[in-house]
Amino acid sequence: MKKTAHNGILNGLMRHPVCTSTIPTSPCADNTINPIRGLVDNLVINPNPDKPFLRLSIGDPSVFGNFDPPPQVIKAVADNLTTSCYGYVPAHGLVSTRSAIAKYYNTASSPLTSNDVFVTSGCSDALRIAMDCLGSEKRNILLPKPGFSLYQTIAGNRGIPVKFYDLDPENNWSIDLNQLESLIDxxxxxxxxxxPSNPCGSAFSVQHQRDILAVAEKHGLPLIADEIYQDMVYDGESKSFGELSEHVPVLSCCGLAKRWLIPGWRVGWLIAHDRHNRLSKVRDGLTKLCQVIIGANVLIQGAVPQILETVPQSFYDDTLKRLKSASEVVYSELKDCPQLRPFKPQGAMYMMVQLKIDQFEDIGDDMEFVEKLITEQSVFPLPANIFGIPNYVRLMLTVPEDILREACQRIVEFCDQHKAAVPRKISRIEVAP
Ligand SMILES: Cc1ncc(COP(=O)(O)O)c(C=O)c1O
Structure with a gap:
């Protein structure tokens, strides 16, 4: 072979032994933990082959095809296909999209302009920029327990310390305000x-929202309000924290995923409610943090103005009516089961069911309950341990009624088959991490 400079380099490289050691990962990757993935990956999932597998675990309303987005949403995107630009747009969103969101959420008590809105890649991304902008390795953030596990994932990734305040199931999952206050430093x-809450399916009363704002105000703290289920309250009043706040700066995180039933289209937004101009630096920070991913999907965000304008109120009302009806089905199927205590939801798309663990013969906690339920009955609710509360399961409500009934009946049969003859003495209370 003719010797060339190129061959010479290759020959030189080949003399080195091939490196086979594993490439190390960074602390950032190591500390990014999604408790849901961790749990689902570790759970023994062996459904009973004789029974169809009924998954009530996934928080995705599109799974069963019975909660499809309205035609106006599809049309808005189709119309936008022909007019959409193909390039990059400002990382915090198109002006037309930000203006439309500001107009949609504008109230007399909290006037908004496009400058208050940051378009994000889903509500998750809005939460990321909010937590990133306010928290740091030295600045902690208070989180709800039970709560949506993504908050911990974001905090772990950034090294932001967190402290948990309790939601009280005996009191409509409201916040123990004294405890909340005691955590502030x-x-x-x-x-x-x-x-409203994922996983609890609860909605705070307006008075409770005011009380929470009063605690924040007393300590001069801003709120990060995860309002992805905003306006998804089955009965009664539904107000956002931004609308109610007179003095407390509120970063409200929301998006298209739940109310418009398109979680996969990944567009959300953050609205800065800031009556006293305390967020001027934060706005700059949020703008810069949007630049990390160079903004949200342009095709979908471009359709947002038409979506907000054209989806009729009847669509939202119908979604809530059907969610409420699903919750009533589950409640009526489970309420008489001696080993269970279902909690009636008031909003969002989930229902929490407490497991009276002492009333089971051979089940020690929610994880074991779910594993055995899958193995024997092919029903998969989510163990609420991953939300920070032991011995509850969370059921998804966007499931067709016949499947919901079937799942509930299998759960009741399972409880009966595992019931304790006399209540067991539980020697130690399992405490979720
Ligand atoms: C409470 C809560 N916040 C945020 C999100 C994430 O929303 P998105 O899909 O828009 O990122 C979810 C999704 O389930 C949620 O339940």
Whole structure:
């Protein structure tokens, strides 16, 4: 072979032994933990081959095809296909999209302009920029327990310390305000609240929202309000924290995923409610943080103005009516089961069911309950341990009624087959991490 400079380099390289050691990962990757994935990956999932597998675990309303987005949403995107630009747009969103969101959420008490809106890649991304902008390794954020596990994933990834305040199941999952206050210290950056709640399916009363704002105000703290289920309250009043706040700066995180039933289209937004101009630096920070991923999908965000304008109120009302009806089906199927205590939801798309663990013969906790339920009955609810509360399961409500009934009946049969003859003495209370 003719010797060339190129061959010479290759020959030189080949003399080195081939490196086979594993490439190390960074602390950032190592500390990015999604408890849901961790749980689902570790769970023994062996459904009973004789029974169809009924998954009530996934928080995705599109799974069963009975909660499809309205035609106006599809049309808005189709129309936008022909007019959409193909290039990059401002990382915090198209002006037309930000203006439309500002107009949609504008209230007399909280006037908004496009400058208050940051378009994001789903509500998750809005939460990421909010937590990133306020928290740091030295500045902690208070989180709800039980709560949506993504908050911990984001905090772990950034090294942001978190402290948990309790939601009280005996009191409509409201916040224990004294405990909340006791957690605040000079390094607290923000209080994060979720309303309506995943996983609890609860909605705070307006008075409770005011009380939470009063605690934040007393300590000069901003709220990060995860309001992805905003306006998804079955009965009664539904107000956002931004609308109610007179003095507390609120970063409200929302998006198309749940109310418009298109979680896979990945467009959300953050609205800065800021009556006293305390967020001027934060706005700059949020704008810069949007630049990390160079903004949200342009095709979908371009359709947002038409979506907000054209989807009729009847679509939202119908979704809520059907969610409420699904919750009533589950409640009526489970309420008389001696080993269970279902909690009636008031909003969002989930229902929490408490497991009276002492009434089971051979089940020690929610994880074991779910594993055995899958193996014997092929029903998969989510163990609420991953949300920080032991011995509850969370059921998804966007499931067709016949499947919901079938799942509930199998759960009741399972409980009966595993019931304790006399209540067991539980020697130690399992405490979720
Ligand atoms: C409380 C809560 N916040 C945020 C999200 C994430 O929303 P998105 O899909 O828009 O990122 C979810 C999704 O289930 C959620 O339940």
């Amino acid at each position: 000079e390094n607290t950056a923000a209080i994060l609240v979720t309303n």
